[in-house]
Amino acid sequence: MSKDQWVNHPVIHQLTAQSGQQSEELLALIRRHRHCAKFADPVFELHNGRVAYSDRVIFSGVNWRIDNGVHWQVKGPNGCGKSTLLGLIFGDHPQCYSNDIDIFGKKRGSGESIWEIKQHIGMVSSALHMQYRVNCSTIDVIVSGFYDSIGLYQKPTQQQVAIATEWLAMLHMGHLAKTAFKQLEYGQQRLLLIARAIVKQPTLLILDEPYQGLDYLGRRLIKNSLELIAKEQLTQLLYVSHYQQDSLDSIEHFIEFVADDSHQGYRAEVSGPTLK
Numbered sequence: 172m173s174k175d176q177w178v179n180h181p182v183i184h185q186l187t188a189q190s191g192q193q194s195e196e197l198l199a200l201i202r203r204h205r206h207c208a209k210f211a212d213p214v215f216e217l218h219n220g221r222v223a224y225s226d227r228v229i230f231s232g233v234n235w236r237i238d239n240g241v242h243w244q245v246k247g248p249n250g251c252g253k254s255t256l257l258g259l260i261f262g263d264h265p266q267c268y269s270n271d272i273d274i275f276g277k278k279r280g281s282g283e284s285i286w287e288i289k290q291h292i293g294m295v296s297s298a299l300h301m302q303y304r305v306n307c308s309t310i311d312v313i314v315s316g317f318y319d320s321i322g323l324y325q326k327p328t329q330q331q332v333a334i335a336t337e338w339l340a341m342l343h344m345g346h347l348a349k350t351a352f353k354q355l356e357y358g359q360q361r362l363l364l365i366a367r368a369i370v371k372q373p374t375l376l377i378l379d380e381p382y383q384g385l386d387y388l389g390r391r392l393i394k395n396s397l398e399l400i401a402k403e404q405l406t407q408l409l410y411v412s413h414y415q416q417d418s419l420d421s422i423e424h425f426i427e428f429v430a431d432d433s434h435q436g437y438r439a440e441v442s443g444p445t446l447k
């Protein structure tokens with residue numbers, strides 16, 4: 172089938188319309204429960220960032236600042252340090268304390284707890300997907316987003332359960348609420364992890380290759396939804412994707428890792444309309 176035949180195929184039209192409608196439902200759900208902490212600029216700043224292992228430097232000389240309301244895409248070849256950079260923000264990379272970082276108005280390492288920071292960040296990545304191997308029901312996976320935990324270890328409030336139930340219904344997975352997460356298909360699991368990241372309406376939503384494992388409809392749903400979330404400023408996106416076709420129209424700011432012989436490891440180039 173040619174690309175044109177594929178794009179114009181009636182089934183694809185139907186799926187596209189379906190994902191468009193579902194994206195609107197997702198947006199309505201976020202608006203209904205909207206609450207999002209706002210911080211003074213910068214939301215995040217890295218000064219002269221450097222990450223190195225004993226055998227080599229991954230990147231160095233990285234200066235980057237995320238201001239309120241600005242969405243960013245991180246680009247660069249395999250192994251350049253994209254996920255590493257996200258780890259510095261999220262706080263789960265061992266070298267996040269040896270770097271000079273400001274996050275949510277605090278200097279990293281100034282006594283803030285990792286949980287204080289995490290409560291303002293939603294994260295989806297393949298690493299998280301791999302870690303999420305606990306015995307947990309489908310609905311509990313979404314609820315665990317309120318606690319930033321892998322699995323659920325606290326009694327949730329009725330409101331949290333009600334919101335998670337709305338998310339399941341919107342994803343057409345309401346009948347799977349009690350099903351074990353592990354029994355679901357990989358794509359269904361990925362959709363749930365995306366819902367888990369968004370459910371608490373974080374200030375910063377970090378998406379590291381979010382479409383991995385999703386089928387056509389799932390990709391459309393998530394891509395459309397992210398586009399709408401970004402446009403409406405419902406949360407701020409930090410988005411990593413290799414593929415040009417996955418770029419979001421609403422993201423105009425890029426940090427791209429490029430190899431540079433005169434530097435150690437990769438260096439970063441930032442671009443975007445407000446940076447001129």
Ligand SMILES: Nc1ncnc2c1ncn2[C@@H]1O[C@H](COP(=O)(O)OP(=O)(O)OP(=O)(O)O)[C@@H](O)[C@H]1O
Nearest residue numbers: 224225229247248249250251252253254255256413
């Ligand atoms: N503990 C470690 N020890 C040594 N090297 C490491 C360690 N952890 C990661 N690396 C290396 O750091 C580099 C950056 O990894 P990272 O996952 O951030 O890259 P990436 O740009 O996200 O790559 P990809 O696009 O393939 O996901 C890689 O070359 C990786 O092999």
